[in-house]
Amino acid sequence: MRDTPARRVLFQIGAVVLALLVTTVVLIAAKAPPLAAFVNIVQGAFGSWDVTSNVLVAWVPLLLVTSGLLLTFTVGLWNIGIEGQIILGGIFATWALRVYGSSGMSPTLVLILAFVAGMAGGSLWAMLAGALKTFGGVNEIFGGLGLNFVATALNIWLIFGPWKRPGVASMSGTLPFDQRLWMPTVTPQSMLSVPTVIIAVAAIVIVYLMIQGTYFGLRLKAVGKNAKAAYILGIPTWQHMMASFALCGLFAGVAGAVQVTAVYHRLIPSISSGYGYLGLMVAMLINYKAAFAAPVALFFAALNVGSIQLPIVLRLDSSLAGVLQGTLVLFVLLGQGLRQRVLKKSQVAS
Amino acid sequence: MTENEVLRSLAGVLAAAGPVIFGVTGETISERAGIINLSMNGTILLSAMGGFAVSLSTHSLVLGFLAGAGIGALVATVVAFSSITLKQSQVAVGFVLALLCRDLSYFLGNPIMGQMGPRVSLLPIPGLERLPLLGPLLFTQDPMTYLSFILIFLAWFFIFRTRPGLMLRGIGEKPAAAYVRGANVGRLRYFYAALGGAVAGLAGPIYSLSVKAGWKGTISGLDGIGWIVLAITIFGGWSPFRAALGAYLFAFLQWFGLVLQPSLPGVPSQVLQVAPFPLMILTLLLVNIGQADWVERTLARMPESVRRDLSKVLRAMNVTPPAALGTPFEKD
Numbered sequence: 317m318r319d320t321p322a323r324r325v326l327f328q329i330g331a332v333v334l335a336l337l338v339t340t341v342v343l344i345a346a347k348a349p350p351l352a353a354f355v356n357i358v359q360g361a362f363g364s365w366d367v368t369s370n371v372l373v374a375w376v377p378l379l380l381v382t383s384g385l386l387l388t389f390t391v392g393l394w395n396i397g398i399e400g401q402i403i404l405g406g407i408f409a410t411w412a413l414r415v416y417g418s419s420g421m422s423p424t425l426v427l428i429l430a431f432v433a434g435m436a437g438g439s440l441w442a443m444l445a446g447a448l449k450t451f452g453g454v455n456e457i458f459g460g461l462g463l464n465f466v467a468t469a470l471n472i473w474l475i476f477g478p479w480k481r482p483g484v485a486s487m488s489g490t491l492p493f494d495q496r497l498w499m500p501t502v503t504p505q506s507m508l509s510v511p512t513v514i515i516a517v518a519a520i521v522i523v524y525l526m527i528q529g530t531y532f533g534l535r536l537k538a539v540g541k542n543a544k545a546a547y548i549l550g551i552p553t554w555q556h557m558m559a560s561f562a563l564c565g566l567f568a569g570v571a572g573a574v575q576v577t578a579v580y581h582r583l584i585p586s587i588s589s590g591y592g593y594l595g596l597m598v599a600m601l602i603n604y605k606a607a608f609a610a611p612v613a614l615f616f617a618a619l620n621v622g623s624i625q626l627p628i629v630l631r632l633d634s635s636l637a638g639v640l641q642g643t644l645v646l647f648v649l650l651g652q653g654l655r656q657r658v659l660k661k662s663q664v665a666s
Numbered sequence: 667m668t669e670n671e672v673l674r675s676l677a678g679v680l681a682a683a684g685p686v687i688f689g690v691t692g693e694t695i696s697e698r699a700g701i702i703n704l705s706m707n708g709t710i711l712l713s714a715m716g717g718f719a720v721s722l723s724t725h726s727l728v729l730g731f732l733a734g735a736g737i738g739a740l741v742a743t744v745v746a747f748s749s750i751t752l753k754q755s756q757v758a759v760g761f762v763l764a765l766l767c768r769d770l771s772y773f774l775g776n777p778i779m780g781q782m783g784p785r786v787s788l789l790p791i792p793g794l795e796r797l798p799l800l801g802p803l804l805f806t807q808d809p810m811t812y813l814s815f816i817l818i819f820l821a822w823f824f825i826f827r828t829r830p831g832l833m834l835r836g837i838g839e840k841p842a843a844a845y846v847r848g849a850n851v852g853r854l855r856y857f858y859a860a861l862g863g864a865v866a867g868l869a870g871p872i873y874s875l876s877v878k879a880g881w882k883g884t885i886s887g888l889d890g891i892g893w894i895v896l897a898i899t900i901f902g903g904w905s906p907f908r909a910a911l912g913a914y915l916f917a918f919l920q921w922f923g924l925v926l927q928p929s930l931p932g933v934p935s936q937v938l939q940v941a942p943f944p945l946m947i948l949t950l951l952l953v954n955i956g957q958a959d960w961v962e963r964t965l966a967r968m969p970e971s972v973r974r975d976l977s978k979v980l981r982a983m984n985v986t987p988p989a990a991l992g993t994p995f996e997k998d
Contacts, residue, residue, distance in 0.1 A: 346774055394757060453954035454947065457704075457757070458900060461893045462947035469937045476934040593765060600758055633883075635772040642766025646744075649759055653752025 327655045331647035338643045339636070348632050356629055357637070361622030369508040373579060374591075374617035376516040377402070377571035381595035382609045383519040384567030389604045390527055391560040392540035397445040397460025398592035400467030401438040401565040405572025406587040407471060408437025410479070413493055413577070423496045430497075431573045438569020439562045441467065446561035450554045464592075472585050479583065489584035499578035509578040516574075517610070519567055524606040536560060568592065594620070594641070601645045603652070616641055673802045675921060681807055682877055683910075683917035684814035685710075685869035689895035690902060690909040691821045692866025696742065698825060698904055699858035700838040700990045703745050704760025706866060707892025708767025713737040713870025714888055715775035718881045721871070722783040730784070731810075731871045738867015739860045741767060746859035750852050753994050768889065775881050785879040786810060810872045817865075821906040834858055838988035841995040851995045866895070897946045901953060903985030912949075919945065956980035 343350040361371050381398055388395040395401075412433035416426045441463060448459040474490075481491045499509040527533040538546040539556045547553045575587050598616055602608035623637035689710060696703045703709070713734035721730030741763055748759040786808045794805040804815070825831040833854065836844035841851045873888055874881055894916060902909025927933075955961055961980070965973050 342770065342773065346777070394761075396761070448947070448951060451955075451958055451960060452951040453956075453958045454950045455900075455954075458897050458950055459947060462897065462943050462950070465890065465943035466947075469943075472934055473937045596761065597765065600762065633773045633776040635769040638765060638769030639773055642762055642769060645762045646759065646766060649754050649762065650748055650752060653748060653754040657752060 323655065327651040328648065331651040332644065334647045335640060335644040338647075339640045342639055343632075343636075346632065348630060353626065353630060353632060353636065356626060357619065357622035359622070360625045361618035366506075367621060369502065369506050371614070371618045371621045372513060373507045374621050375614050376512045376578075377574055377589070377591045378595055378598065378617050379516040379610060379613045380519050380567050380571040380574070381591050382598045382613050383516075383523040383606075384564035385595050385599045386523050386527065386604060386606050386609065387536065387560045388564045389599055390533070390536045390540050391557055392543065393449075393557060393560065394457050394596075395442065395445070395460060395561065395564050396457050396593075396596065397442065397463045398564065398568050398595060399588045399590070400460070400464040400592075401441045401568035402572040402575070402588040402592050403464075403467040403471050404437035404441040404565075405434035405569030406437075406576045406583055407467075407474060407572070408569065409434035409573035409576045410474075410490065410583040413497055414479070417494060417497050426497060427499065427577060430577055431570060434569040434573025434576070435566045436569065438565040438567070438572060440565070442561040442565025442568065443558060446558045450558060468585075471583070471587060475583060475585060487585055489580065489582045492582045493577075497577070498581050499574075501578070507579050509574075512574045512578050515570060519570070520606060520609050523567075527606055532559075597641055597645050601648055603648075670802075673799065675925075677803050677806060679914070679917045679921045680803070681811045682921065683913045684811045685872040685877055686891070686895060686898065686913040686916060687814045687817060687910055688872060689866045689869040689892065690898045690913055691817055691906055692738065692862040692864070692869075693895055693899040694862070694902065694904050694906060694909055695821065695825075695834070695865065696859050696862030697899060697991055698834050698838045698988055699855050699862070700841065700988060700993065700995070701742075701746055701749060701855055701859040701862075702756045702760060702992050703742050703859065703863060703866070704757055704896065705741050705745060705763035705767060705892075706895045707890065708764040708771070709738050709741045709863065709866055710870045710873070710892045710895070711771040711886075711888055712741070712767040713867040714874040714886070715771040715778075715870070715881050717871030718783055718874035719775065719778055721875060722778060722781060725784060727784055727786060727875060730875055731868060734869075734871035735864040735867045737870070739864040741867075742859045742863020743856070745863075746856045749994060750855055756992055764892065772883055775883060778881055779883045780880070783880060784875065786876040808876055810868075810876055814872075818906050818910045825906065835988070837995075838990055841990050845995070855995075869895075894943075894946065897950065900985070900987070901946065901949050903953065904988060908985075916946075953985050956984040 340350040343353055360367060362368050381402065385395060385398060409430040412430040413426065416429055419426075421429075445456055445460045445463055448454040449456045452459075475487075479490045499512060502508045502510065527536070535546070535551050535556055538549070538551055539553050543553050571591060572587060575589070576583060580587070594616060595613075598609065598613050602612050619637040619640060623634040626632040626634050626636060689706060693703060693706060716737045717730040717734035720733035721727055724730075744763060745756060745760050748754040749756040788806060789809050789812075791805040791812075795801045797805065823831075825834060833844060833847075833849055836847070837849060837851050837854050837858075844854075845851050869891075870888075873886075873891075878887060880886075898909060898912035898916060901912040956977075965977055968976070
């Protein structure tokens with residue numbers, strides 16, 4: 317038996333079918349009508365132009381963080397601190413808008429500054445996790461997790477403290493920015509901003525080209541495959557790890573800036589909306605191949621947006637989207653293992 | 667605060683650390699065998715919800731705890747299966763399970779949210795409860811808290827003082843040597859991953875049936891505990907006593923944050939609640955930094971007297987993980 321593309325596709329389809337089956341069982345266990353729930357999710361995501369544009373709104377930050385994560389995964393790092401990097405991006409972008417918003421500069425210039433600040437914020441936070449790993453020996457998973465909690469606390473402190481609304485501070489976030497400083501959207505009511513879509517698409521294209529077609533990408537891959545061997549061959553190992561952290565944080569920071577300038581128009585406590593963790597799932601599902609990032613991220617964004625109305629229509633918790641996403645990634649991972657096992661067995665037999 | 671109030675609060679800190687001790691001990695057992703169970707955050711949430719749901723419908727606390735242990739063992743078995751049998755990354759599968767089980771607990775727990783259920787009551791130990799200081803502190807607790815005290819000693823004794831414990835350390839340190847000595851490494855790893863998962867799974871019902879009784883969905887305040895458990899396991903250097911110390915420190919800091927709250931009106935409660943996290947990073951930094959190359963290089967340049975003292979301090983804090991942690995074992 318050989319590892320053919322057809323066999324790969326077969327295992328992927330098997331994983332999707334199993335994930336749907338398990339989710340159906342979960343729905344039945346919750347005494348919910350499975351078919352109605354799935355139909356509801358599809359309608360919630362593609363039933364009208366309004367909801368579909370919301371899918372794209374969710375797709376932008378998800379694709380941005382996935383792009384960044386592909387770089388850290390390539391070099392063999394688990395950048396779980398990505399949530400905090402999105403938050404810092406949001407905080408820095410908000411800071412730039414507060415400082416330069418009323419300075420008489422043109423709104424476009426202020427928005428560009430906000431994005432640059434967001435990139436710097438995300439990048440700095442990522443390099444902090446990288447420095448902890450490189451110079452302190454702290455595993456990037458635990459350093460990153462800790463930094464996520466710290467970023468959340470910093471964000472809440474800013475919203476309730478120095479940046480609180482005039483009068484009373486609240487969980488609804490800071491005072492919305494002047495409308496001049498909102499990213500232009502398709503319609504005044506919509507949150508969909510075409511420039512942000514372009515930025516996200518550019519991000520994944522850049523990452524794809526960087527990994528596939530540059531010497532830098534090749535070295536990242538070398539470090540990821542075998543850091544010791546790469547070091548012996550003269551590739552500065554930790555510098556490449558730091559660079560991938562910095563770049564990943566940069567993309568996460570852009571995602572945070574998008575959330576602040578185009579979606580919420582203010583800083584809110586849950587500014588990262590879990591996109592960082594979701595991006596990790598997308599990256600695992602596509603087996604760290606940049607070519608599949610855009611469609612799979614779109615699918616995950618559709619599930620998230622599609623499940624928003626579940627509590628109202630069917631009295632189900634919207635975490636159903638997470639259940640479906642989680643089972644899907646789990647079965648794809650298990651399927652990979654199973655496929656390799658079957659291959660190995662048949663090789664031994666022949 | 668009067669002396670009595672302080673004692674009662676500190677007794678509360680000991681109780682609050684109970685579930686963390688179960689989580690950390692479970693993870694320590696699993697990691698000693700070489701399996702990282704990164705799903706801890708999902709495991710604790712799902713077993714909290716499941717344990718509460720079971721006790722709500724059966725009116726039995728014991729069944730609730732058993733359900734929690736069962737869920738923990740089941741999730742850990744999935745991690746073990748994917749890593750031992752399918753040779754997949756433990757970190758990847760564990761992370762997916764951490765998110766999946768969290769969402770499952772919120773989805774399935776939706777109908778029982780906010781319901782009043784059974785809860786474990788205090789069980790003062792006759793005689794001992796009258797002791798000054800120690801009575802209200804140690805002997806006026808609920809059964810699971812007593813069990814958490816016992817668990818620390820039990821786990822230490824098992825890991826460091828028994829033959830099976832020696833084998834457990836063996837399959838995590840040098841699986842090849844353990845194999846030559848006749849251990850079935852794969853099967854033992856399955857067993858200890860499931861056992862560790864079951865012990866950690868008890869943390870869930872201890873929350874939902876005692877420490878934070880009930881199930882309140884996303885506002886249960888349990889999201890994040892599992893990640894802390896993983897950090898404390900490292901802080902604890904895979905030793906039950908040091909791990910318990912970490913758990914008590916964590917519970918104490920969370921309580922201390924609440925106590926400080928009234929005197930710091932400008933700081934929102936959420937900020938003080940996360941105070942233990944940066945400290946946790948700092949401690950992880952301290953226990954790991956001794957191994958970094960640049961530290962060794964800097965130390966080498968220092969005068970002999972300073973170097974000896976400094977490296978002694980670093981070595982005392984330093985912990986090393988089981989050598990084969992996270993790596994698959996191949997017989998050939």
